[in-house]
Amino acid sequence: MLRQWWQRRRLLEQSWQQQRYIALDCETSGLDPAQDKLLALAWVELRPPLMDFSTTAYHVFATADTDLKQSPVVHGLVQRDFIAHSDPVTALQQLQAVLEGAVLVCHHVQLDWQFLRRAAERHQVKLQPLALIDTLQLEARRLRNQQHHLPRGSLTLARCRQRYNLPDYAAHHALSDAIACGELFLAQAYRFAGRANVAVREFVTK
Amino acid sequence: MQPDFAELKRFLQDCPPFDELDAEQLANVSRQMLGFYLNQHTIDQLFAQHSPALYIVRSGAFDLLAPDGHVIERLEQHDLFGYPSLLSGRAVINKLQLVEDGIVYIVPATVFNQLRQQQQEFERYFIRAHGQRLLEEQGGRAVGRPQSSWQAAADSSLQRTVAEVLQRQPVMLPSHTSIRAAAERMRDERVSSVMIVDHDAVKEPAPYTLVGILTDRDLRNRVVAQGLSSELQVNAVMTQAPAAVYGRQSLMDVLAVMTQHNIHHVPVLDDNEQPLGMITNTDLMRQQRSEPVMLISAMNKAGDLAELVAQATEIPAYMQSFAARVSDTPMVGRLLATLTDAMTKRLIHFYEREHGVAPAAYGWLAFGSQGREDQTLSSDQDNGLLLNDGLNEAQLAWFAGLGEYVCDGLHQCGIPLCPGNIMASNADCRRTLSGWLERFSQWTREPTPKALMYCQIFFDSRLVHGHKRLYQQYRQQVAELGQQDFFLANLARLQVSVQVPLGLFNRFRGTESGKDSDFINIKRYGIALINDIVRTYALQAGISAPQTLQRIELLKGSRLLNRRDGQALQEAWLFLTELRLQHQLQVWGTEQPKNALDPDSLGTLTRRQLKSAFRIIKECQQGIGLKFGRVG
Structure with missing residues (x-):
């Protein structure tokens, strides 16, 4: 136990460019992890400056009609998308494997992480990423440091990407959002710590 | 999943x-x-x-x-x-x-x-x-033009070579043959014309020299109607030194020659000047669907101005369908120029019928796009008259009337009047040889911006009708004036100063003003610039052909323009001409600009090619600046 802790700590001291990351996005039926369901999950692996599309995974989970609530408006998932669905246990075990020794990166990571943890607990899978990074928080931190006022809506994934001249993607598809988030992280990380030998720790969400 | x-x-x-x-x-x-x-x-x-x-x-x-x-x-x-x-x-x-x-x-x-x-x-x-052949190979597909097999068959007819369609071995007779013997041979061979040749065995393997042509019509008009003896030798009545084409040339070339000389029989030679056969306008028409031939012959048959105008109003609709299926874009410009030539000649004929034949030798000149044979449906008139020296008032009045009549007639036939008044109806554009030379030398001596602009138009000339020798003299002496370093340096500087519409990050930069400010004028900043650059080289080399592609072809053998740049310019010119044609077909009949287009409306490949074309122009601008710009 102690050894594992020590090893994780050591990895976090490494330069961020040596690290492996999993950029991930969840589609959910709502914003409450206690009540709402995880509908879809997608991730892609990053090894700066690369994003390897052969490592992408995309899972849609079986749900009852009622679980969809109003969210189809948001994520565009309708009942027929669930016909070919993944088994949640297999999907979560796959995620568990790739998260081993990797840092989880999401836009607004707390929300995704809570959904993931609940799902993992329910299916008795243990997700142990090295650390969590939130691209939304990184952006907020950067803008505040520059004394920017932050109007509502200025921290959406799309708006953040625009500030780095990243291309526009059709939002709210788990896979494009995961890729979009991964690219945003690369852009942010190189902007702040391109040359300097900065440790992953500096980016980690506290 | x-x-x-x-x-x-x-x-x-x-x-x-x-x-x-x-x-x-x-x-x-x-x-x-x-x-x-x-x-x-x-x-x-x-x-x-x-x-x-x-x-x-x-x-x-x-x-x-x-x-x-x-x-x-x-x-x-x-x-x-x-x-x-x-x-x-x-x-x-x-x-x-x-x-x-x-x-x-x-x-x-x-x-x-x-x-x-x-x-x-x-x-x-x-x-x-x-x-690096991205541009050249773009063909029709890149611009998104559908092409069925039927269309492919139709468009190829004018692109075929003369040698491909020749029906039979040449019928040849020596020039000392009697008229009667010639007529008998024509009857036996069932042909309407024969080639008259000199034979010299010493010149083997090229023993023949074409010296004339004799047709049915010659027998009727020059022999029977004149009451000549059929025992005379054919060289007394044949057409001497006839216009001829080479076997490798296209049917479009034949069509141009026939229209230009108003003839129906054209001898065909191989590259050693040896007779291959005779091509007639019936042969051309037999190349099914060769409607241009019909259109031109209908024009030639028009009995008066009203009939000619009626024929001419068919042209835009006809060109729409012709242009949409021809894959060789330059042919469209040539065909329009040929049609304009045919109209001009017919109009001159009407005028002469009314006012008597020309009182002196003269030449009707086409300038600008008609001269270069890259005319479009929206091109306006650019023409002038070359007159013999020493004309009296009455004779000058005859030519003034001719200019007036023909320009007005062309206008009625749908060819817009020239806003810059470069037309034979303008006294300033009716000059004697020395008058024109004076004009040119004034432009080359004092190259004001306006003079240089005139030069860009007037240096591209072609004789549409009239006295060949007079025109050749003009052409040659004008070419000499164009070879002066000081003048060429000014031309080059003007061309270098035009900014190609590529901006920061290599993005397109709009060239227009007002609501279309994102549009790019591909004529002014593309085709015309290439025409200008190539003209500068051609002037220095003393090349008298007015067509841009032909000029490049001729320049390829010279040291002025290296082969690679020549090839690149040619490809860029072809690409831009094709793009303009497609665009004009699209906006025809609307109020949209004819030469300016929105780069965002183009596909990725076309945008890429358009950028390459502009880059090529930019490089050639630098080249011309280095080669000519320093003098003077």
Whole structure:
């Protein structure tokens, strides 16, 4: 136990460019992890400056009609998308494997992480990423440091990407959002710590 | 569950030649690609750690530099690079320079090679691109023109060579043959014309020299009607030194020659000047669907102005359908020029019928686009008269009337009047040889901007009708005036000062004003610029052909313009002409600009080609600036 802790700590001291990351996005039926369901999950692996599309995974989970609530408006998932669905246990075990020794990166990571943890607990899978990074928080931190006022809506994934001249993607598809988030992280990380030998720790969400 | 790479696939579909791949192939490529975040810290890793591979720019902008540091290409969204090393197996020697951070997709060599094997079009695209022939090979498909087999058959008829359609061996007679013997031979061979040749066995393997042609009509008009003896030799009544074509020339060339000389029989020679046969306008018409021939012959038959105008109103509709199926774009410009020539000649004929034949030798000259034979449906008139010296008031009045009548007639036939008044109806454009020379030498001596603008129009001339020798004198002496270094330097400086519409980051820069400010005028900043650059070279070389493509062809043999630049200019000119034609077909009948277009409305491939074309022009501008600009 102690050894594992020590090893994780050591990895976090490494330069961020040596690290492996999993950029991930969840589609959910709502914003409450206690009540709402995880509908879809997608991730892609990053090894700066690369994003390897052969490592992408995309899972849609079986749900009852009622679980969809109003969210189809948001994520565009309708009942027929669930016909070919993944088994949640297999999907979560796959995620568990790739998260081993990797840092989880999401836009607004707390929300995704809570959904993931609940799902993992329910299916008795243990997700142990090295650390969590939130691209939304990184952006907020950067803008505040520059004394920017932050109007509502200025921290959406799309708006953040625009500030780095990243291309526009059709939002709210788990896979494009995961890729979009991964690219945003690369852009942010190189902007702040391109040359300097900065440790992953500096980016980690506290 | 298989991830669906909708976003990546959509993007790849906008990157030719990936648009050739089917959905499954696209998904397959997407799954095996890598995204690379390219910025100042990672830029050196791309080639060092990930080559060979095909790279696709997703966002950002980068310069591709040759080992000596000069910029080969500005790369931005949708651009591909890295394939020369993939295809040749040589290591990457070029370098990248950052302009703007962004994402580059890496397609590994194994995936690239798989696609090449699976998809012929994909393979072909890279082979062509590797040979830097992207522009030349664009054909009709790139601009999105549908082409059925029927259309392909129809458009090829005027593109076929004369040799291909010749029906029979030549019928030849020596010039001392008697008229009767010639007539008997024509009867036996069932032909309406014979070639008259001199034979000299010493000149073997090229013993024949074409000296004349004798037709049915000659027998009627020059022999029977004149009451001549049929025992005379044919050389007394034949047409001497007839116009001829070469077997390798196209039927369009034949059509042009027939119209130009108003003849129906044209001898065909091989490259050693040896007779191959005779081509007649019936042969041309037999090339089914060769409507241009019909149109021209209908014009030639028009009995008066009203009938001619009625024929001419058919032209726009006809050109619409002709242009939409011809794959050889320059032919459209030539055909329009040929039609305009035919109208002009008919109008001159009407005028002479009314006011008596010309009181002196003269030449009707076509300038500008009609002269260069790259006319479009919206081109306006540019013409003038070359007169003999020493005309009296009455004779001058006859020519003034001719200019007035023909220009007005052309206007009625749908060819707009020239806003700059470069027309034979203007006394300033009716000059004697010395009058024109005076005008030209004034322009070349004092090259004000206006004078230079005139030169760009007047230096492209062609004789439409009239006295050949008079025109040749004019042509030659004008060419001499155009060879002065001081004048050429000024022309070159003017051409260099025109800014090609490529801006920062190699993006298109709008050239227009008002609501169309994003539009690009591809005539003024493209086709006309190439015409101008090529004219400058042609003037220095003393080339008198007015057609841009022909000038380039002739310049290829000279030291002035190297072969590669000539080829590139030719390709750029063809591409832009094709693009303009497609555009004009689209906007015909609307209020939209005829020569300016919105680059955002073009497909990725066409945009890429348009940028290449402008880059070529830019390079040639620099070339001309270096070669001519320093003098004076």
